[in-house]
Amino acid sequence: MAVQESIGFSGGVRRLGTVLELDTRLLSMVGALIAIWIFFDLASGGLFLSPRNLWNLAVQTSVVALIATGMVLVIVSRGIDLSIGSLLAFLGILGGFIQTEVLPLEGPHSWWISILVMLAAGALFGGLQGVIIAFLSIPSFVVTLGGLMFWRAAGWLFTQGRTITPLDSTYSILGGGSIGEFWSWVVCAAGALIVVAFIFWKRNSRRQLGFPVKPIGVELVMILVWIGLIALFAQTMNAYNFPRSELGRGIPVPVLLLIIIASVMAYIANMTKFGRYIYGYGGNPEAAELSGVNTKRVVAGAFALIGMLTAVGAMISTARLNAAPLSIGQLLELQVIAAAVIGGTSLAGGVGTILGALIGALLMQSLQNGMVLIGVPSSPQQMVMAGVLIFAVWLDMIYQKKRR
């Protein structure tokens, strides 16, 4: 057995993964992503990997990716949320309504009040669906399918179908703004510091308890890889200039939001009791119950969380359009679910990572972006995406079977 494990390429990759504490599945996703990027770059004559396209790709990915981090927790706890796109439209309209009808348009406080209301409403309505699911034991599929029909219709009531536009100009920064070259470097330096601090903190707490730690060389290589990736990211975002200008745009605000939210979500998933209960409940609901976990509150909490993330998604989407149309976010739930599943979240529950969902979202968006660049019409695009989703679920089933 041990001999079989150690020979062959996959065995080698697995061992490398163990040494670096990386998931082999994650590594293969990164591999697929790189392959897709190289393919589209060649097929588009170098357009795909241009700073301009990568900047746009990052913005396009942000909404799906940030909601997908919440979808991971929902699916891990054996649920599904089909109401995302519809709830996003409702929350966007709610925000626009507050900025234009309730408060004075361009009023000094309009932007942040509407943001707070959207976040609170997202958590409240997402949580409400969660409470119905958890406390009345109605399958999440049914409740959120109801939400899918309900929320867009509720949005219509606000506006009678009229598109709210324009929106507050400060608010619009959330969609199209970027933070400039200097602040991009500051953010990336801070990010690198946090990564380094985290690696050493983990190493130190292990050593204090007398556990073996990785060779310092391996840690240093990891740190260099991280710093290199972060610097490459900042460099790329800064390389896309404002029109007729030498100034780089820097990190787009939606991407900055995504980075912050994804970090918080990774913390919640891996380092809090709530996250632990989500995974434990997904692995064995009965065990969670018998261990004294308040499972109903955990499940409802996951839906409140994704509702709040949907509000952030609504802000970015409406701010980008400078409008809150009723049609926004259509089929978004499927893109979000696909991102989570492609990123290794198992529909059977109990398995899934935040990082995986980010890579899944980027992979999907790269496919779509690349197909646009090489001139594939939109219908075949959707057909390809559908194929990729089913392929990802099939891969997951093979993977799960192998682990048994």
Added chain:
Amino acid sequence: MPEPTPAVEMRSIFKHFGGVHAVEDMDLTLYPGEVLGLLGHNGAGKSTLIKILSGAYPRDGGEILIEGKSADIQTPRDAKAWGIETIYQNLALADNLATPANIFFGREITTRFGALDEAAMEHASIRVMKRLNPNFDNFHDAVSNLSGGQRQAVAIARTLQFNAKIIIMDEPTAALGPHETQMVADLIRNLKAEGIAIVMISHDLHDVFDLSDRITVMKNGRHVWTGDVDQVDKDDVLQMIILGRRPDGSYAPGILSENT
């Protein structure tokens, strides 16, 4: 000699699932530092009875006293607060989590800032698992990758970690080989020596006679007989389990009508 206060007294417990009366008018008494064998054939209501004690099921009727005090146990959390720990028949482990996460599931150690303290939990897990299985060193894999005996050890470690006063074991050796069974038997003796009261459900009469001080037999959800192990032999016990016939020749309530 005055009788010591029982660690657990369950009086006239009732529980039904729809039309099925799983437990009816059942009594159980457990003294500190003793092992009580709970016997009965499949479907007799043993698991249901102990799940009422561990808070997994709310009872429909009856009373529970812990060390003489009335205990209103409604949830697993309540039971744990009374010092009752349970090893369930199906182990109730979260298969996708690693050993430390399972041992501390529901009662995680956190840092000052409220984050999970993984290192501290792993450290404590290593210590408690050493007591059960000195060779065990797989603390990072999901428990679905462990052997039956190792999983059993993880389930037992869950109870040891939290200083239980009362431990309930539902068929703790059913999935184990002879070596591991011996290990669990030694463990039960050690726990007993520490003054912990243990209820053990088992099908293996040899184990029961070997480890128990007293036995309680139930049939069709009802109490048949309770007494010292040395008052009866295996034949007597089998008669009670299968026929509901006590050593003195009388029948448990609700049995006679069925057999005539």
